[in-house]
Amino acid sequence: MSAGLCASEETIVTKIEPGTLSRRTLLMGATALAGLPLLSSLAHGQDKIDMRIAWWGSDDRHQKTLKMIDLFEAEHPGLTMESQYGGLIGYQDKLSTEFAGGNAPDIMQVSDSREALIKSGRLLELDEYINSGELDLSDANKSVLETLKVDGKLYSIPWGLASGCYFIDTKVFADSKVEEPGLDWNWDGFAEKAKAIADATPDGVYGSADIWAPAGTRSFYPFEFFLRGRGKTAYTPDGKLNFTADELTEWFTFWDELRKAGVVPPAEITALETGFETSPIVTGRAAMYPINSSIASSLQALAPNPLKVLSFPSGIGSTALSGDKYGAFINSSMQVYVNAASEHKDVAIQFLNFVTNSPDAAKIHLMARGVPLSSKIAALVSPDVSPIEQSMVDMIQYVQEHAVPEVVSWPVQGGQIQDLMQRSHQEIAFGQSDIAGTVSKFFDEAEFILE
Amino acid sequence: MTLSPTPTSIEALPQPTTSSVKARPRGRNILSDNAWGYLFLAPWIIGMVFFMAGPTLVSFYLSFTSFNLLEPPEWIAAKNYVRLFTQDGRYLNALRVTFTYVALAVPLNLAFALALAMVLNAKIKGLGIYRATYYIPSLLGGSVAIAILWRQVFGFDGIVSQALAVFGIEGSSWVSSPSQALWTLIILHVWQFGSPMIIFLAGLKQIPVELYEAASVDGAGPWRKFWMITVPMLTPVIFFNLILQIINSFQAFTPAFIVSGGSGGPLDSTLFYTLYLYLQGFANFRMGYASAMAWVLLVIIGVLTALAFLSSRYWVHYDDSAK
Numbered sequence: 001m002s003a004g005l006c007a008s009e010e011t012i013v014t015k016i017e018p019g020t021l022s023r024r025t026l027l028m029g030a031t032a033l034a035g036l037p038l039l040s041s042l043a044h045g046q047d048k049i050d051m052r053i054a055w056w057g058s059d060d061r062h063q064k065t066l067k068m069i070d071l072f073e074a075e076h077p078g079l080t081m082e083s084q085y086g087g088l089i090g091y092q093d094k095l096s097t098e099f100a101g102g103n104a105p106d107i108m109q110v111s112d113s114r115e116a117l118i119k120s121g122r123l124l125e126l127d128e129y130i131n132s133g134e135l136d137l138s139d140a141n142k143s144v145l146e147t148l149k150v151d152g153k154l155y156s157i158p159w160g161l162a163s164g165c166y167f168i169d170t171k172v173f174a175d176s177k178v179e180e181p182g183l184d185w186n187w188d189g190f191a192e193k194a195k196a197i198a199d200a201t202p203d204g205v206y207g208s209a210d211i212w213a214p215a216g217t218r219s220f221y222p223f224e225f226f227l228r229g230r231g232k233t234a235y236t237p238d239g240k241l242n243f244t245a246d247e248l249t250e251w252f253t254f255w256d257e258l259r260k261a262g263v264v265p266p267a268e269i270t271a272l273e274t275g276f277e278t279s280p281i282v283t284g285r286a287a288m289y290p291i292n293s294s295i296a297s298s299l300q301a302l303a304p305n306p307l308k309v310l311s312f313p314s315g316i317g318s319t320a321l322s323g324d325k326y327g328a329f330i331n332s333s334m335q336v337y338v339n340a341a342s343e344h345k346d347v348a349i350q351f352l353n354f355v356t357n358s359p360d361a362a363k364i365h366l367m368a369r370g371v372p373l374s375s376k377i378a379a380l381v382s383p384d385v386s387p388i389e390q391s392m393v394d395m396i397q398y399v400q401e402h403a404v405p406e407v408v409s410w411p412v413q414g415g416q417i418q419d420l421m422q423r424s425h426q427e428i429a430f431g432q433s434d435i436a437g438t439v440s441k442f443f444d445e446a447e448f449i450l451e
Numbered sequence: 452m453t454l455s456p457t458p459t460s461i462e463a464l465p466q467p468t469t470s471s472v473k474a475r476p477r478g479r480n481i482l483s484d485n486a487w488g489y490l491f492l493a494p495w496i497i498g499m500v501f502f503m504a505g506p507t508l509v510s511f512y513l514s515f516t517s518f519n520l521l522e523p524p525e526w527i528a529a530k531n532y533v534r535l536f537t538q539d540g541r542y543l544n545a546l547r548v549t550f551t552y553v554a555l556a557v558p559l560n561l562a563f564a565l566a567l568a569m570v571l572n573a574k575i576k577g578l579g580i581y582r583a584t585y586y587i588p589s590l591l592g593g594s595v596a597i598a599i600l601w602r603q604v605f606g607f608d609g610i611v612s613q614a615l616a617v618f619g620i621e622g623s624s625w626v627s628s629p630s631q632a633l634w635t636l637i638i639l640h641v642w643q644f645g646s647p648m649i650i651f652l653a654g655l656k657q658i659p660v661e662l663y664e665a666a667s668v669d670g671a672g673p674w675r676k677f678w679m680i681t682v683p684m685l686t687p688v689i690f691f692n693l694i695l696q697i698i699n700s701f702q703a704f705t706p707a708f709i710v711s712g713g714s715g716g717p718l719d720s721t722l723f724y725t726l727y728l729y730l731q732g733f734a735n736f737r738m739g740y741a742s743a744m745a746w747v748l749l750v751i752i753g754v755l756t757a758l759a760f761l762s763s764r765y766w767v768h769y770d771d772s773a774k
Contacts, residue, residue, distance in 0.1 A: 089713050093733040100520035116736060120521035214712065271627035271717040272607055412519075416735050419714075426718045430629050448538055 047078035049344055052105035053351075054084040056091040057368075058298040064368040068361050072354055079347065087275070106342040107351055109159070109335060112415040115150070117337075119412065123155045124338040129349045130154070136357055139374035141400060144330050147407040156335035157352055160370030162294035163330050163399045164217040164225065164312055165392075166190075166208075171305035172287040176200035183311050183398045186318035190288075191258060197287045198263045206280065208288035210264040211255050212425035215276045216291040219425055220418040221331070222312060223251050228404055229315040229323025239411030241446055245439050252435045254320050256428055267429035277302060293392050294334050294370040300388040309391040311398055326402040334369040371396045416449045514742035524739060531743035542744070544719050545727040549701065552633060552723065556640040557696045561689065564644035568651035569681075582652070589645025598639070598709030602626050605635045626710055629720040636706050636721055647692040654688030655681070686767040694759055701752050704729065724748055 055065060062085050069081050084105060092111045098104040099122050110117060117123050129135040137145065137157070148156060173180050178196045181189055194207025212219045224234040227243055236242045258264045265285060273279055276295060280286035282302045291299070293309055300307050315323030336355065338348040354361055362377045367389040372378045382393065410417075424442050427433040433441070489496070514531055516524035535542050571582055591597050604610050605625035612623060625631045662680050671679065682689075704725040707715060715722030715730070728748070732741030 096520055096736060097733065112734075113736065116519060116521060120519075122521060214714070214716075267717070268624050268627045269607065272624050274602070274712045413735070423716075423718065426629075426716065430718055432629070432718060445540070 049076075049079045049347060050082065051079065051107070051342075051344055051347060052082045052084060054091075054095060054105040054108040056086060056088045056109060056111065058087075058295070060298045060301065061368045064365050067364045068355070071358075071360060071364065072351060075354075076347065076350075089275075102341070104339050104341070106339050106344060107348050108337055108339070110156075110337050113412065114155070114335070114337070115409060115414070116412045118150050118155055122340055124340045124342070124345060124348075126154045126157070126338070126349075126352075134346070134349050135353050137373075139376045140356065141373065141375065143405065144373070144400065147329060147405065148335070150409055156337045157356060158330075158334060158370070158373045159336045159355055160294055160334045160367065161330050161373060161396050161400075162292050162334050162370035163328055163396060164221050164290060165293040165395055166310045166312065167281055167289045167291065167296075167299060167303075167307045168310055169281055169287045169303070169305050170308050172197060172201065172205070176287075180308065181310060181313075183395060185310070185313050186316055187254070187313045187321040188318040190313040191254075191263070191320060194258065194263045194288060195261065198261075201287075204285065206265045206286045207263045208258075209280045209286045209290065210259065210270045210425070210429070211290060212422050212429070213270055213279060213290065214273045214422070215279055216289060218418055218422055219251075220421040222290060223248075223421065225312050225327035225329075226251060226315060226321050226323065228327035228329070228406075229321075229325050230327075231323075231325055231404070233406065233408040235408050235411060235414075237408055239413075240450065241417075241443070242408075245443065248439050248442060249435055250321065252424070252428055252438065255425065256435060259429060267426060267431075270429065271426065281307070292331070293395060296370075296388045296392045297367065297386060300386070307388055309388065309395045311395050325404050327404065328399050329403040329407055330396065330399060367392065411450065413449050417446055420445050420449065510742040510745060513739050514746050516739040517737075518739040518742075519736040520738055521736070527739070531740050532747070534740070535743060535747065541719060541722065541727065545715075545722045545724050548633065548720065548722055549724040552637060552640075552703070553697060553700045556637045556700050557693070559637065559641045560644055560696060561647055561692055563641050564647035564692070565651050565685075565689075567644060568648045568655055569677075571648070572652060572655045582649075585648060586645040589643045593643070593705055595705065595709055598706050601635060601639055601706070602710050627717050629718040632711070632717060632720045636703075636710060639706050639710075640700060640703070647696065650688055650692055651685070654685050658684045683768050687769055690759070690763050690767045694756060697755055697759065698752055701725075701748065701755075 053069065055061070057065075065085070066083060069083060073079050073081055088111060092113060095104065095108060095110065096113060096116075099117065104122070110123075114123070126135060130137055135157075140157070141161070144158065144161060145154060148154060148158070168180065170180065176197045178193055178200065181193055185193075190208070196207070198205070198207040209216060211217075211222060220234070227234055227247065230247075233242050255264065259266065264270075265280060269280070269285065276282070276291060276299055279289055279291070279299075281289035281299070282304075284304060290312070296307075296309060312328045314326050314328070315321045316326065336352060338345060338352065342348050355365070356373055357377065359377065359380055362372055362381050363384070365372075366381055367385055371393050372381065378393070382390070385393070420442060424438045427438050427441075428435055513524055515526060515528055517527050517531075518524035567585055571578060571585070575581075606612075607624035607627070609624075611625060623631075625635050658681065662684070663676055666676050666680060702725055703723055707721045707723040707726045708729070711717075711721045711726075715726045724744070725748075728741050728744045731737045731744065
């Protein structure tokens with residue numbers, strides 16, 4: 001051991017006196033620590049990108065989406081996609097809070113409040129990217145895209161085409177010797193089939209679920225189909241209600257009569273449903289169930305019997321809920337949006353393009369969110385799809401061919417009006433209020449909500 | 452500021468002498484002592500200011516605005532408060548549901564907790580095990596898992612309706628019936644009797660045995676002993692539990708949210724105050740309105756607690772009051 005080394009140790013000891021940790025030493029240490037992640041990121045190259053994506057759904061959809069994202073990451077070295085997924089309950093609450101806090105995901109599905117998000121400029125307008133060719137929609141159904149526009153601008157692309165529909169239990173139909181309805185059925189036909197099944201099955205099994213089934217389409221959306229059948233819309237373009245007390249009375253009465261006749265279940269059974277997992281078509285209590293078609297493969301996986309997808313009944317040629325036009329339309333539920341504040345908009349657009357046009361992605365995803373937007377892709381995956389998905393394809397095809405084009409988007413408070421409609425059905429079904437009283441209360445409360 | 456106990460700072464430490472305050476040599480060191488105190492308090496102070504006091508004050512401001520989270524708040528003066536009491540039928544219903552819940556769940560819970568505390572106060576073998584067992588529901592009761600379980604138990608095919616069917620009572624679904632759903636939540640609350648029970652137990656142990664012995668000698672039966680000795684001696688503990696329970700049950704949220712599937716249904720029959728507040732704020736994006744609701748709730752709880760304190764002088768007997 002040399003004397004020199006000893007001397008230098010001594011110097012160090014005397015420099016850092018016990019307990020006098022100088023500010024400079026502290027700062028230097030802190031800087032060195034802060035620099036560490038910087039160094040490691042340099043080592044990885046400068047293309048390292050972190051993004052987040054959010055969606056809701058069931059397990060089937062989660063697994064397929066995660067695999068798709070793995071593939072997208074493999075195609076983009078340096079990209080890390082963080083996935084944020086779960087069920088629908090609470091999804092929008094969390095997303096809106098994230099938007100308010102400035103940490104919303106880069107890419108996401110939006111469930112209820114797209115109007116509010118668009119109005120406040122939080123979602124990226126896509127037309128610029130479509131025009132530049134970065135987002136290729138040449139194989140997409142143009143009329144569907146047209147219905148999704150808000151004030152003439154496109155903010156989302158469908159990650160799959162869907163519509164409100166009826167799932168029917170083919171075994172119960174066969175056992176009851178009731179002929180399955182076709183895609184062109186109307187409300188009279190619906191009531192007749194449902195009654196025939198209720199008569200042919202034991203007590204406790206009903207022809208159809210009620211229209212306010214909590215996990216289903218919920219009542220307002222089919223009510224909008226009914227109004228469109230009469231050439232009307234649910235809302236005016238400036239966000240006021242566009243229907244009369246008579247039309248609402250007609251709608252409530254139709255369902256009330258079916259309930260009183262024991263064709264749809266009593267209120268206590270309908271209110272028990274917490275998700276499509278506990279819906280009467282899964283528990284075997286009803287032979288028909290109204291819900292969004294995008295759920296097809298998940299619902300079939302849970303249901304005891306083979307299901308089939310039917311479009312919503314129309315009012316054409318019907319005495320009940322009559323209307324001379326076809327009211328159902330392709331809806332905007334399974335849409336994918338880009339955060340306008342994303343730091344990697346270009347990559348996000350590439351992802352939208354990937355889900356729309358990549359054959360490899362389509363082979364993984366199949367129809368987990370409905371029928372693919374691109375007709376080319378839809379044709380490509382059709383040999384791989386299950387019978388339930390095939391019947392969903394037929395239904396979407398039918399709706400696309402027959403739907404009345406005009407769609408007026410819901411105002412920001414649309415979700416609250418939908419809840420109000422659900423509560424109104426409950427008041428009638430639980431016998432707390434008659435139809436006339438419920439209708440007038442509906443308009444009072446709607447005025448308060450839309451004010 | 453130095454980070455080590457240098458000779459001067461050791462001198463500055465309060466000495467165990469009577470003149471220690473005056474003996475502090477220089478103001479600078481007192482200040483440095485305080486600085487140390489504040490340094491160690493800093494995590495709490497920062498948390499308090501940024502996560503409690505700050506948001507609380509901001510929410511007071513927001514309660515006078517229309518604010519949807521996405522656009523800047525807009526000043527509308529007292530309109531939110533006026534709306535609450537004059538236009539919003541669901542709000543008045545939520546108040547009614549919450550008051551019913553508190554008025555039924557709190558006394559039932561306390562009675563149940565006291566009854567079990569009396570039983571567990573007896574000298575039986577393996578008492579520790581019983582006490583632990585009865586405390587478990589309190590740990591689990593507020594959880595999401597139990598709320599989901601509750602939905603099953605009181606559902607259409609649940610244990611309760613099946614058990615009632617044995618006695619010939621027609622099976623029905625408690626959770627999906629507007630007249631019964633609130634009761635399932637009250638039962639859930641009563642079931643979480645553990646913490647008041649433990650506090651009651653501690654209180655019971657404080658009551659001098661001589662009082663009971665003297666009463667026995669005078670020929671008092673158990674019922675009389677309970678009303679004339681146990682209850683009066685226990686009133687401070689009852690009072691403490693009552694205040695805690697009132698405050699807690701006004702703020703109950705999880706059970707209603709889960710059991711009703713997040714809606715407060717069926718027919719708003721389980722629409723607790725906090726649940727409606729949450730729905731207005733986070734589902735309808737009316738943060739200003741929700742803030743106003745939060746402040747009204749604060750006033751309600753404050754007033755009720757104050758009333759309980761005022762009434763306490765008439766029914767709560769502290770040991771030392773006899774002196």
